[in-house]
Amino acid sequence: MQADLPSFRFDPEKAIEAVLYIATRIPVDKRAVLRVLYLADKQHLRTYARFIAGDFYHALDFGPTPMRTYGLIELQISFEGVKGGASTVLREQGCNGSRRLEALRDPDLDVFSDSDLECLDAAIDKVLAQPDSDPLRALREEIYDRAWLNARAERHDGRMSIQHILD
Template sequence: MDYPFEFNIDKGIDAILYIIQNGAKPTFHHISKVIYFADKEHLQKYGRLIFGDHYVAMKHGPVPSEIYEILKVTRGDKLLSCTPNELVDKAKSSFSVKEKYKVNQLREANLDVFSESDLECLDYSITKYGNLSFDELTDLSHDEAWEATTENELIEIEYILATLDNADELIDHLQDQYPGEA
């Protein structure tokens, strides 16, 4: 199945801020895992990802690839040739990175970019996962989707869907988001 979502830069940047300002540990690892679990919760309940990001199976669990790039660019890592300057400017005016992996918030999150269901699932994930230890988050995120993927490769959306209780229903929905239309 083709990846049926498109990454939303504004939601990605504001999610980083929202996660930090609502009490999760402000590290790359915690932010990435809170986002992964929020996306899975939203996908199961509402049939779509919050951010539209792709996940990569990295050593310590799934990582949202675009959000990870935003964090790395803000830290000062080399820009990818495809990284828009607008994204870099937005990110650097929103947060900074200190001590290699710690994110420092520079402004409040803009909640207008989120739907009620987005915030519901973000809040759920922040509460449940935001203050777990590095090892606890790593263990929990090493789910079947991560296990089915070679390290540093893209996790197929079907693998993520397979970890959810309503996988068959979601696959049908994502393959035909507009049933009855010709």
């Protein structure tokens, strides 16, 4: 097993607010929100040496996934400060396989640093700038990057190496 940099302290409130921030700006489903968050976290890690909410990533079939944030929005896991998981601030809209994540309130911008917002905005702008009707498909190579591929091939648990994300 390859040595990795230390993990970060997870901030569930910031994770939920980041999901809300993305969901209020791009009409995407839960899994796409997580991929946009990966793009933001990857830039934040490279520039500021930390992830926005301090999560860790696994290489799941549908893309790089911040696991604790995934627990909050997909599995409705509660963390201290975020009661009832994300169900109190997010819901899915739509049917027939086209389900969009909808924010039930505006994000609390006070939880973010300027660098957090800079990287979130950059990731959102990158997605919105894609000419494709499915902009995340156009960014596939950046999302399913070497860190994701290495975790799928080398790690039985699928955890993505911070060092590979930095490469």
